[in-house]
Amino acid sequence: xxxxxxxxxxxxxxxxxxxxxxxxxxxxxxxxxxxxxxxxxxxxxxxxxxxxxxxxxxxxxxxxxxxxxxxxxxxxxxxxxxxxxxxxxxxxxxxxxxxxxxxxxxxxxxxxxxxxxxxxxxxxxxxxxxxxxxxxxxxxxxxxxxxxxxxxxxxxxxxxxxxxxxxxxxxxxxxxxxxxxxxxxxxxxxxxxxxxxxxxxxxxxxxxxxxxxxxxxxxxxx
Numbered sequence: 001x002x003x004x005x006x007x008x009x010x011x012x013x014x015x016x017x018x019x020x021x022x023x024x025x026x027x028x029x030x031x032x033x034x035x036x037x038x039x040x041x042x043x044x045x046x047x048x049x050x051x052x053x054x055x056x057x058x059x060x061x062x063x064x065x066x067x068x069x070x071x072x073x074x075x076x077x078x079x080x081x082x083x084x085x086x087x088x089x090x091x092x093x094x095x096x097x098x099x100x101x102x103x104x105x106x107x108x109x110x111x112x113x114x115x116x117x118x119x120x121x122x123x124x125x126x127x128x129x130x131x132x133x134x135x136x137x138x139x140x141x142x143x144x145x146x147x148x149x150x151x152x153x154x155x156x157x158x159x160x161x162x163x164x165x166x167x168x169x170x171x172x173x174x175x176x177x178x179x180x181x182x183x184x185x186x187x188x189x190x191x192x193x194x195x196x197x198x199x200x201x202x203x204x205x206x207x208x209x210x211x212x213x214x215x216x217x218x219x220x221x222x
Contacts, residue, residue, distance in 0.1 A: 045087050045111035053081050059109040061093035061179075064154045064207075067109045087111030092118075092207050095156075095179045096146035107179075112209055115220050117194060120205040125198060131208060133165075133193040135222040140214035143187045147180040147194050147208045160199025164208075166190045183213075189222055 047059040049071035057080065062068040067085040087093055091111035121129035136143060145164055151157035156178035163173035164182055167190045174180050184190075194208040210219040 045085070045091055047083075047085060047109065049083065053079075058106045060107055061095050061109045061148060061156055063156075064092055064148075064150045065089075065111075067093060067111065069109075088113065092116055092148075094146055094148050094207060094209050095181075096144060096209075096211065097181045110218075112218055115209070115218065117208045118205065119194075120203065121196070121198065122203050125201045125203050128195055128197040129206070130193055130195040131206070133191045135189040135191050136187075136210045136219040137189065137222050138187060138210075138212045138215065138219050140212040141187065142183060142185045142213045143219065144181060144183050144211040144213060145192060145194075145208065146182075146211070147196070147206055149178050149196060149204050149206045151202065151204055157202065157204055159196045159202075159204065162196045163194075165193045165195065168193075 045067070047056060047067055047069040049056045049069065053071040053073050055072040055074050055077070057070040057072055059067050059069045062084060065087045067087065069083040069085055070080055071083055072080050088111065090113045092113075093109050093111050094116070095107050095109050097105070097107060117131040117134075119129055119131040121127070147162050147164070149157055149159050149162065158176050158178045161173055161175050162177055162180040164171045164180065166184065171182050171184070184192075192210065194206065196204075196206055198204055211217070212219050
């Protein structure tokens with residue numbers, strides 16, 4: 001069983017600090033900026049909000065190396081600002097949706113340096129391109145997987161189709177999106193592979209990662 005999401009959020013023009021008004025669904029109770037369990041080999045950069053707008057609402061990947069974070073004032077939820085936060089030099093931004101009932105429609109962005117699967121369509125841009133296939137080591141029964149696609153300028157780019165396969169069977173797919181999230185229940189180290197087709201001649205690069213829902217940490221491959 002699974003759930004998948006594509007990102008319908010609209011990107012704003014590049015400014016380092018801006019006021020906006022958005023509706024992003026139910027309160028997140030600062031879920032993503034609470035401390036998470038890190039494995040020794042995995043480093044992450046999480047969204048952060050300033051003291052004057054401390055309530056985290058959502059985040060996106062503005063580029064492959066930069067987060068776009070939506071923050072609110074606790075005394076005025078209608079006043080939202082955007083904070084641009086750089087990843088570390090060896091990290092890539094991955095968008096995903098938390099696998100909790102109140103948070104399924106809200107995007108989150110995390111910079112991660114390992115383990116990420118990376119692949120591209122440079123050899124033949126008009127055909128389907130897939131990552132290597134492999135299983136994840138997880139103590140969780142349920143995991144979340146995510147794909148992010150970037151253009152040559154490092155900005156997110158929509159492609160015709162994004163999907164993932166579990167033991168060679170397609171889990172689900174999304175069309176005309178730059179990202180994909182799916183929740184896999186009762187996961188027991190089945191082999192996962194990620195694929196995309198641009199539907200054009202665009203040369204793009206994709207990155208994918210998996211998250212252990214109980215562990216609250218990105219997963220390493222077996």
